[in-house]
Amino acid sequence: MIHQPTILVTNVPIAFFSPMAESLLFSYGESILGRLANAAIEEASLALGVHSELQQMKETMTLIRSVLLDAQQKTPHSSALIEWLRQVNCVFCDAEDIIDDFERESLQKNVVNTSGSFSSKVRRFFSSSNPVVYRLRMTHRIQDINTRLAKFAADRNMFALQIIDHDTCVVHVREMTHSYVNPSNVIGREHDKNEIVNLLVEDGDRESLSVIPIVGIEGLGKTTLAKLIFNDSNINAFFLLKVWVCVSDDFELKNVLVKILNSIPNPTRENFNDFEIEQLQNHLRNTLKGKKFLIVLDDVWNEEYEKWDELKEIIDVGVQGSKILVTTRSHAVAAMMCTKSSNSYLLECLSEENSLSLFVKYAFEDGEEKNHPELLEIGKEIVEKCARLPLALKTVGSSLFSRVDKKEWESIRDNEIWCSK
Structure with missing residues (x-):
């Protein structure tokens, strides 16, 4: 289940600097592939x-x-490759439009009965429109x-261009993360933070974990x-133990157990890397047992699912109200990890106002934008092309910092x- 019913539709821009461009486009493709694997889309098709x-479509997009x-290593020297990426982004946008169309139909019909003849299934699923015309148009x-x-x-x-497998891609896309953040550098996420904090401090009545x-992409x-949530005062008061783990592509059980234990205060300074998996699970369960924790x-x-289920089985030893907060780009991962009494939280883009504020924060010295009204007007147009993505806004803004040449x-x-649909 999704906490916010809105379907995320993102037209990801190809920025003028290649490292972020390919990372964003890779993630955009990952997001679309995840949605194509959704059961409702499968059933509709x-x-x-x-x-x-x-x-x-799925197979070619995967390739x-x-x-x-x-392509990230080659784009600075190839205008033809930049154009290729721009066109790939645009076809990704069109593919997402088709997924949106299917999802709208699915929401309207709620569920498809898989029994009966092909023609009856089509009529039941697409009863609001002419099924023949709809089928031809979508085909x-x-x-x-x-x-x-x-x-x-x-x-x-x-x-x-060489094919790089999924795991290798992830290593290049994402570095290890930590839990610290300066709240003054974050704009437009107060509502999201409060919503999720409220979900975390609710004591579930059916599950201990x-x-x-x-x-989101x-x-x-x-x-x-x-990070904002992890360091919130209400979270600190509610949970006896907090643990931050950057998983990325490394979801081997032993490695994840070591990462969790290394994030917990270790007075005896034990080297968990030398532990066997039996020792790791025993030590972690004893550490978490009887505590209300947030991981x-x-x-x-x-x-x-098997790997996730095995990990959850080991750490499900806390008291009622213990929680796991997950960040993921994959809707399939979110659906797999959700528990019966919990929902996914679909993170959306920033508002127009907050997008401009974030861009200004990184593009100008504090208050300096007032001295450059012409640049600010151009900045508003750049903000629009960044599709309200915080990463794009910060990166583009930072690249313009201290530059006052209008050209x-x-x-x-x-x-x-910049891709225009």
């Missing part, structure tokens, strides 16, 4: 008779996503996207939000590699 086309981080749209994706996949050979995932500030698992990618600002604003 089966009912409509376009399941094979949708599977083809393209796998070369994006290799053409999917085929168009598949044609474009196939061309992009073939064009990658022109740029000698519940899990709340924060879900890279660049939205999931980790920053988790933050930051940046979880692994979608193997430089205009050059960034007018750069052709």
Whole structure:
């Protein structure tokens, strides 16, 4: 279940600097692939008779996503590759439109009955529209996207882009995180923080341990939000023990157990890296037993339920009200980790007002924007192109810090590699 019913639709911009661009585009592709794996989408495509086309879309997108981080090393020297990335981003946007369409139908119909003939299933699922017309329209749209994706996949050979597997990509995308944050540097997340803090300090009446995932693409500030929550005074008063663990792609049970134990005060200074897994689980269970704890698992990618279930079984020894807060880019991970009495929290982009405030904070000295009204007006247009993503706003703003040449600002604003749908 999703805490906020709004469906996240993000038109991720290709920024003028390649390292962030490919990271964002990679995460955008990851987000779309996660949504394509949703049961409602699978069921809708089966009912409509376009399941094979949708599977083809998924496979080609997976291939393209796998070369994006290799493109990171090559884009500064290739305007043709920059244009290729811009077009990939635009087709990703169109693919997400199709997913949104399916999800809207699914929400309207609530559920599809999988029994009966194909024609009856189509009528039940798409009763609000002409099923034949709807099927033809969606088939053409999917085929168009598949044609474009196939061309992009073939064009990658022109740029000698190498396929990097998912795990390798993750290592390059994300560095290890820590729990500290200066609240004065965070803008526009007070409401989100308060909402999640309220969820965390509720004592569940059915489970001793519940899990709340924060879900959203890279660049939205999931980790920053988790840090605000982790250091909130209400959290400090409610939980006897707090643990911060950056998981990333490393979800092997032994490694995660070591990370959790290393994040807990260790008076005896034991080296948990030398422990066998039996010793680790015994030590951790004894440490957590009888305590109300909060464990933050930051940046979880692994979608193997067995691994998650094994970890949860080990740490489910606290008192009622113990919580796990997860940050993830994957809706599949969020659905897998949610417990019966908990919901996912879908993190959305910043408001227009907060987006501008964040950009100004990083682009100008405090109060200096008042002395440069022309730059501020250009900045407002740049903010709009950053799609209200905190990472993009901070990175672009920082790149303009102390620069007062109007032409430089205009050059960034007018750069052709901003994607326009």
